Amino acid sequence: MDIQIRTDLALETRESFEGTNVEIKGVVLEEEKRCDDSIKVTRVIIKNREGAAAMRKPIGTYITLEAEKLRDDVSDSNLSGIALELSRYIRELLPVMQNGKILIAGLGNKDATPDSLGPETIERIQVTRNFNEFYGENGWEISCIAPGVMAKTGMESMEIIKGIADQINPDVVIAIDALAARNAKRLNTTIQLTDTGINPGSGVGNHRKGLTKETIGVPVVAIGIPTVVDVATIVRDIMDNLIEMFSIRDEYKELTDGEQYQFIKEITSPEIRTLYVTPKDIDEDINVLGFILSEALNNIWKKTE
Amino acid sequence: MDIQIRTDLALETRESFEGTNVEIKGVVLEEEKRCDDSIKVTRVIIKNREGAAAMRKPIGTYITLEAEKLRDDVSDSNLSGIALELSRYIRELLPVMQNGKILIAGLGNKDATPDSLGPETIERIQVTRNFNEFYGENGWEISCIAPGVMAKTGMESMEIIKGIADQINPDVVIAIDALAARNAKRLNTTIQLTDTGINPGSGVGNHRKGLTKETIGVPVVAIGIPTVVDVATIVRDIMDNLIEMFSIRDEYKELTDGEQYQFIKEITSPEIRTLYVTPKDIDEDINVLGFILSEALNNIWKKTE
Amino acid sequence: MDIQIRTDLALETRESFEGTNVEIKGVVLEEEKRCDDSIKVTRVIIKNREGAAAMRKPIGTYITLEAEKLRDDVSDSNLSGIALELSRYIRELLPVMQNGKILIAGLGNKDATPDSLGPETIERIQVTRNFNEFYGENGWEISCIAPGVMAKTGMESMEIIKGIADQINPDVVIAIDALAARNAKRLNTTIQLTDTGINPGSGVGNHRKGLTKETIGVPVVAIGIPTVVDVATIVRDIMDNLIEMFSIRDEYKELTDGEQYQFIKEITSPEIRTLYVTPKDIDEDINVLGFILSEALNNIWKKTE
Amino acid sequence: MDIQIRTDLALETRESFEGTNVEIKGVVLEEEKRCDDSIKVTRVIIKNREGAAAMRKPIGTYITLEAEKLRDDVSDSNLSGIALELSRYIRELLPVMQNGKILIAGLGNKDATPDSLGPETIERIQVTRNFNEFYGENGWEISCIAPGVMAKTGMESMEIIKGIADQINPDVVIAIDALAARNAKRLNTTIQLTDTGINPGSGVGNHRKGLTKETIGVPVVAIGIPTVVDVATIVRDIMDNLIEMFSIRDEYKELTDGEQYQFIKEITSPEIRTLYVTPKDIDEDINVLGFILSEALNNIWKKTE
Numbered sequence A, B, C, D: 001m002d003i004q005i006r007t008d009l010a011l012e013t014r015e016s017f018e019g020t021n022v023e024i025k026g027v028v029l030e031e032e033k034r035c036d037d038s039i040k041v042t043r044v045i046i047k048n049r050e051g052a053a054a055m056r057k058p059i060g061t062y063i064t065l066e067a068e069k070l071r072d073d074v075s076d077s078n079l080s081g082i083a084l085e086l087s088r089y090i091r092e093l094l095p096v097m098q099n100g101k102i103l104i105a106g107l108g109n110k111d112a113t114p115d116s117l118g119p120e121t122i123e124r125i126q127v128t129r130n131f132n133e134f135y136g137e138n139g140w141e142i143s144c145i146a147p148g149v150m151a152k153t154g155m156e157s158m159e160i161i162k163g164i165a166d167q168i169n170p171d172v173v174i175a176i177d178a179l180a181a182r183n184a185k186r187l188n189t190t191i192q193l194t195d196t197g198i199n200p201g202s203g204v205g206n207h208r209k210g211l212t213k214e215t216i217g218v219p220v221v222a223i224g225i226p227t228v229v230d231v232a233t234i235v236r237d238i239m240d241n242l243i244e245m246f247s248i249r250d251e252y253k254e255l256t257d258g259e260q261y262q263f264i265k266e267i268t269s270p271e272i273r274t275l276y277v278t279p280k281d282i283d284e285d286i287n288v289l290g291f292i293l294s295e296a297l298n299n300i301w302k303k304t305e
Helices: A010-015 A049-055 A076-093 A117-122 A129-135 A157-168 A231-245 A250-254 A257-267 A282-304 B010-015 B049-055 B076-093 B117-122 B129-135 B157-168 B231-245 B250-254 B257-267 B282-304 C010-015 C049-055 C076-093 C117-122 C129-135 C157-168 C231-245 C250-254 C257-267 C282-304 D010-015 D049-055 D076-093 D117-122 D129-135 D157-168 D231-245 D250-254 D257-267 D282-304
Strands: A027-034 A039-046 A060-066 A101-106 A141-145 A172-181 A190-194 A220-230 A275-279 B027-034 B039-046 B060-066 B101-106 B141-145 B172-181 B190-194 B220-230 B275-279 C027-034 C039-046 C060-066 C101-106 C141-145 C172-181 C190-194 C220-230 C275-279 D027-034 D039-046 D060-066 D101-106 D141-145 D172-181 D190-194 D220-230 D275-279
Touching: A010 A039, A010 A049, A010 A060, A010 A190, A027 A049, A039 A049, A039 A076, A060 A076, A076 A190, A076 A220, A076 A282, A101 A117, A101 A157, A101 A282, A117 A172, A117 A282, A129 A141, A141 A157, A157 A172, A157 D157, A220 A231, A220 A282, A231 A275, A231 B231, A275 A282, B010 B039, B010 B049, B010 B060, B010 B190, B027 B049, B039 B049, B039 B076, B060 B076, B076 B190, B076 B220, B076 B282, B101 B117, B101 B157, B101 B282, B117 B172, B117 B282, B129 B141, B141 B157, B157 B172, B157 C157, B220 B231, B220 B282, B231 B275, B275 B282, C010 C039, C010 C049, C010 C060, C010 C190, C027 C049, C039 C049, C039 C076, C060 C076, C076 C190, C076 C220, C076 C282, C101 C117, C101 C157, C101 C282, C117 C172, C117 C282, C129 C141, C141 C157, C157 C172, C220 C231, C220 C282, C231 C275, C231 D231, C275 C282, D010 D039, D010 D049, D010 D060, D010 D190, D027 D049, D039 D049, D039 D076, D060 D076, D076 D190, D076 D220, D076 D282, D101 D117, D101 D157, D101 D282, D117 D172, D117 D282, D129 D141, D141 D157, D157 D172, D220 D231, D220 D282, D231 D275, D275 D282
Parallel strands: A101 A141, A101 A172, A172 A220, B101 B141, B101 B172, B172 B220, C101 C141, C101 C172, C172 C220, D101 D141, D101 D172, D172 D220
Antiparallel strands: A027 A039, A039 A060, A060 A190, A190 A220, A220 A275, A275 B275, B027 B039, B039 B060, B060 B190, B190 B220, B220 B275, C027 C039, C039 C060, C060 C190, C190 C220, C220 C275, C275 D275, D027 D039, D039 D060, D060 D190, D190 D220, D220 D275
16 A cells, blocks of 8 residues: 555556546646647646645646657657647746756666667757857757766766756756656657656666755756556556456455555566566657657747747 | 467577476487586587477577676676687587688667667677788688668668678678577576577567578578567566466466467557567666677687688 | 869869860750759769760769758758758659669768768668568658678678669669768768769778669669868868969979879878868768758658659 | 967977977976887976966876877787776876765767767776765775767856766866877877866867866866867978978068968968868777777776775
8 A cells, every 4th residue: 555656657646546537635637638639638736745645746747748649650740740739838837937048958878778768859959058158149048968877977867967057057957858657558659747857766767866956956847758667567467457367366356556566576586677668669769759859849949039 | 389489599499398308309408518617508409300390490500608697797807708608609600611701790770779789799890801802811701781670771681681692702691689588587698509590580670581591592600699578478477476376277277388478468468569678777788798799709710710 | 184183073073174164075064043042053964975084974964952051051941941952853863763662872981970971861761662561562662771881891882782782673772972072162061963873982981892883783873962071182272372372383383283183192291191171060060961861862752652 | 479389289389399309498308118119108297387388288297198009000909008008197197086086077079070089988987986875885986977069068068077076076087088189190199198187279179168177176187189180280281391392482481380380270261270180980090099098097996996
C-alpha cells in the first residue's frame, strides 16, 4: 500500500487510482482535445499538500499531450502542427519573465539512444543570448546546455545547471528529459509538461538530485517524453493477462497495485532489473521527437515577439 | 515441439536440450578454459544433417567465448588479453586464403546504441588494401564496410556486401553483428564465432536475407555478441520463478520449452512484442566490445605476418 | 599553357577564358535568374570534342546555381525555396527512367566536416526501395549509400558503388560530393549539377577513380558544392592584389593563368600544399546545405508522383 | 612595430625575436630532449612584467613538446610514450592541491573537426568524482565538461566553467583547446602547456573571454595543440619565398615582422580572412591527439596514487 509506483507521468499516477472518475482531494483533472481530436490534452493540477500526498508528486501543474498519430504520421505538417500546440502549452507554464531569459537544458546521455532525447533537442535550438550581447538587442535571451551524464562528467546535471544559472541569471530553466513510463503504449507518443521541474529519481538516467526551484534558484519547467519502460512494468502488464488464464492464488489478487508491482520486482532476477525496454527503431523516434520539441521551443520566442 | 526458439547463440540452443550431458547425434561439444580460467570457451560442431536438424542451425563450427570478467574489469590489460584469445579463435575459423584478402562488414544501425556494435568496430579497423594498391605490397589486404540498415539505405546488408565482394574478390568476409540472447546474463559478455555466416532472421535488426557462402559467394565468418534480449525471453525467465510460487495449472508445466515460450509470446500484447531489452549503460558496453573486436581483428594480420 | 587549373566547377573553367563573352567552339553558355533574381543559374553545355578539349571536361551539361543569399538568410522558407528550384534542375538532368530506380551516393568523409556534405545529405534521404519490396508497390525506388573514404574502407568509392549498382540495377546514380573551388566567395553558396558524373581527381577527397557511366554502367548525375578552396588558390588571389602594388618583374605578368597558378604552387612549401582552406563555421554550412540537398532529392519523387 | 602577431604559441612568439639566442629581459628559455631525442621540450618562463611586455603574454611557464615523429608513427607504443612524457609535464604545472580535485574542460566545437580536440579528449577521460561521492573515497576527484561553443549555447565557455567551478570547488581547472599556429609544420605535432590559462582571443574559436585564475577563481592549466593556421600566416610564409625571387620594393623589406603580417592581412580580401587552413586528414590527427591527451590526463592521477 505504501509502495512507490515507478512512473514519471502524473497521468499514470492518476490512472492508478481505482477509477479515473474518483475525485481525489486537492487534485483537479481537466481534459481537452486539440488538432481535430488527434491530440488528447490532460491537465492534472495538484493544488495542495493533500493532493501532493495522494499523488506522491509536488504541488503544481502537469500537462500531458497524447498524440497517438505520431506512430503513423511523421509528415512535416503533422509534426509542425504538434509542435505548435506544444509551444502554446509550454508558454502556459512559463513564469512571468522580467527579461525573457531562458536557459534550456537537454538532460541525458547522447550516446545511449533512448536517453538522448535532451541532447538531441538541444542540437536544434536557436540560441539568441550571444546576439543580444553583441548587438545590445533587448529581445528574448535563449541559451542552452547539454550537461551530459554523471558517469561521463563526474557531476550531477543539477550541479552543472545550478552553476550556469548562477552565472547567467535566467528567468526560468526549461529541462528536457527522457522518461520511463509504465504503459508501453505511451512510448514516444506522450509529452508531459510540468512547472514542478524534475524530481529526484525520475528520468531514464534516474537523476539523483532534482532540478527544481529549490535546487536551481529559479523556476524549472520540465518537458519529458517516455522513451523506455522498465522491465518490472512489462512483467506487470503480462501478469494482468495471466491472472485471467491461471488460477492464481487469492493473495495475489488481493494485493494493491503497488504491492503487485513490488512483488513482481522481487521475483525478477537482479540481472534483469537493471535493463530497460525500448522500441527497436528508437533512433527514428528520437529524431522525430527532437524535431518536435526544438520546433516548439524555437516557436516560443518567435511567436511572442 | 516444433516451435522455433529465438536465440542467435548455438550455445543456448544446445543448452535447451534437457541436460547438457545428453549426446545429440551429429553434434560435438568441446569445452576449455583460457586466461586463468576467466574465459570459458565452448565449441559446438554440427557435423551433419542430423545434427543440423536437431540444432536447427547450419552445419559448421560455433565457438563461444564467455568472459564474465568483462562486467567488472575493463582495464586495458584485461581487454587486450581477451582480444588476443579472440584473434586466435577467429584465425581458427578462417578458410585457407590464397591472397590474404579479407572484407570486414560491420552490420547494424550506428544510431541505435544496442545495434551499433558492427559499425562501432569498423571505425577502429586498420585497413591495408589501399596501401597494397599504392605500393604494390603483397601482404594481407584488409578492407571494411558498414552497410547500414535497410530502413536507411533501402537495401539489404546482404545486397551491399555481395556487390562489394564481387568487385574486390575477398577470400573471406568477416561479418560483425549485435545478437539477441535468451539469457540476460549473457548480455555483452559472450562472443560467438562461426564459420556458417549470418542466417536469415538473426541479429538485433533481424536480417531478412542471410550472409553465407551461398549468398555472398565466398566463406563468411560471423562474430556476434548478444546486446539485447527480447521481451518474451524476459517474461519466460520470470515465469520460471512464478511457477514455484503459484499453483499454475498442470498444462503449463507439461508444455515443452518451446511451447512455453510461444505461449508467453501469445499473452504478450503487440505493443510489447516489438520492444527490446538492453542494459542502461549500453553505450559503455558497446565501446568496450568494439575495442575488443577491433583489437582482435587488427591482430589477425599483424600476428601472422 | 598546358597546365591544368584545379577547379571542380565548369563555371570557373569557363570564366578562366579571357572574357566571358568570348565564344568557345562547342561550348554553349546560358544564363537565367530564378527566385526573384536571388539565384543565378548558368548552364554550360559542352557539345562536342572540340568543346571538351577547350574546357578540359567531358561532353555534357553543367548547371550551376549561385545563391549568395545563402550566406545571410538560412530561414526555412529560403532554404525550401532553393531546394525546390534545385529539384527542378536535377530532374532536368535525369535520364529517361524505365523503373524510377535511383541510387543516391553520398561521397566523402563523415568525420572531416568540410568533406562530410555527402554523408550528411544521405542521413536525411527518405528511401523507398524497402517499401516497394514489402508491399509490391510500383513507384519510385530510392536507395542510398555513404561509401566512406578509402583511408577508412580500403576501397575506392567507385568500387563500392559499382558493386551495389550491379546488385540493385538502378536507372541512374546520383552522387553528392564536396568540391574544391578556386574562388573563395563561391564557398558553400554555389551548387553544380552535371550529367557527366564525377571525374578522377575531383572532390575534396580527390577521388582517384571516377564515377561515370563508363565505370558504373548506368548514367551518373553529380551534385557538388565547393566547401574548400586549396591553398594555391588563396595565394593566387592575393598575388593578383600584389602585382598592382609592387613592381613585379615582367615575366610574371606575362604568364598565363595556368602558369601563374603552377608558379605559385612551386613557391609554396610542401607542408602547405596538403592543407585545405575552409570557413570557421563550416559545420553550420554543411548542416544547411545537407538540408537543401536532401529536401531537393526527397522532392524529386514526391513531386513527380 | 605595435602590431600584434597572431599566434597562440609562446614558442613562436619567442622565435619571432630576431635570433633565438638574443636574451630577452625577464624571459628564461630552457631546452631539453626526451624519448631518444624524438621529443624536443622548450620551457619559456616569463618571470616579470618586463618579460610579459616583450612577449605580450602573461607571466608564467609555457612548456612546448614538439614531437615530429607524430607525423609518421602512430603506433600505440609511440603514442603511449608521448602521453607518459606529457603527463609528467602536466604534473609539473599543477598547483599544490589540497583535495586532488580537478575539473577538466574540453573547449571547442565538436562538430567542426579542426576545433574538436577538446571535446574529443573529454570523451575518453575517466572521471572519478562520482565514485568518491558514492563510496566516500578520498582519492583524486576528476570531473570533466565539454562546454560547447557560443554559437550553439549562447554562452561563453568561461561562463559555463566558472559556474561549474563555483559549484564543485576544484583545486585546478585543466582546459584543452585547439590552437592556431603561425607555422604550418607545427600543425598537430606540437603541444603547449601553460599555467597561465587561456587568454582572450586565443584558440581556433577565438574565445572572447579568457579562462584564467582571475576569471575562474582557481588556477587554470591550459593544454593546446595547433590544429589550424590562419590564412594570413600562409600568405606570409609564401611572401618570404617571393621576396627572393622578385625585386619587391624596398619598403616591404624594411617592414618589421608584425608590419609585414598586417600588410598581408590588408591585401587579403574579406572572404578569405574568415577562413582557416587545416590538413586534409584532420579527423585522423584529432583522433590520435585526443588519445594522447586523454592518456596523459588519465595517467596523472593513476601514477601519483
